[in-house]
Amino acid sequence: MLPNPNQLDILVTGSTRGIGFAIAQRLLESGYGVVLHARKQSAIESAMTSLKSFQKFEHQIRGLCFDVTQREDTEAKLLQDIEQFGCYYGVVCNAGIAADNAFPAMMDKEWDDVIDTNLHGFYNVLRPLVLPMIQRRSSGRIVTLSSVSGMTGNRGQVNYSAAKAGIIGATKALAVELAKRKITVNCVAPGLIDTDMVEPHVLAEALKIIPMQRMGTTAEVAGLVNFLMSDEAAYITRQVISVNGGMFG
Secondary structure (H helix, E strand, O other): OOOOOOOOEEEEOOOOOHHHHHHHHHHHHOOOEEEEEEOOHHHHHHHHHHHHHHOOOHHHEEEEEOOOOOHHHHHHHHHHHHHHHOOOOEEEEOOOOOOOOOHHHOOHHHHHHHHHHHHHHHHHHHHHHHHHHHHOOOOEEEEEEOOHHHHHOOOOOHHHHHHHHHHHHHHHHHHHHHHHHOEEEEEEEEOOEOOOOOOHHHHHHHHHHOOOOOOEOHHHHHHHHHHHOOHHHOOOOOOEEEEOOOOOO
């Protein structure tokens, strides 16, 4: 499989279901090449089959299998991929997990797993890629996924709120470093989005504080990410943009 020199490839981590899958689909519809990612090869193969109808060219979509918490393996897989196909135009840092619990009852593993995946994953994925993106000597895009929980804090999510708040700070700092390189770095902070992560009791309580009185859709989050990848967003960087139905100001 030979790379297309005119194709702009975007890596989307955690892209085989939920918000990540919707982002991958929307980017494919816009003509980008998409690099899917998951921890399991079977998940990548299933997602690729589902997305096949959006492929205009055989080389427009491919997959990478690694665990974002494993630093050395993540770096090796990413560098191997860009050596073969060229560096990415864009990266969407979407991979993340939640493990909710009241703080006094929180287990060490619940804290460590959430921080390792959500926050350390930011470092493990982007640190090997930033210099190659700079060396492209062209414009680039990085979009991270935080959460309304990282902006305001949320009961039972001290670990998740800490990780997602850390992503906001890291995103803003990286945006300053890369601005003169024409690489924008922005953060999308979804509120309550209709995915399999939403539990019924959470939905009932959340709807009381959402002015629009509904959950958001994965397509609505994906549309914003797609815009931030576009030429029209070239002067937008260091921003945190919420998709939450007016939940918070």
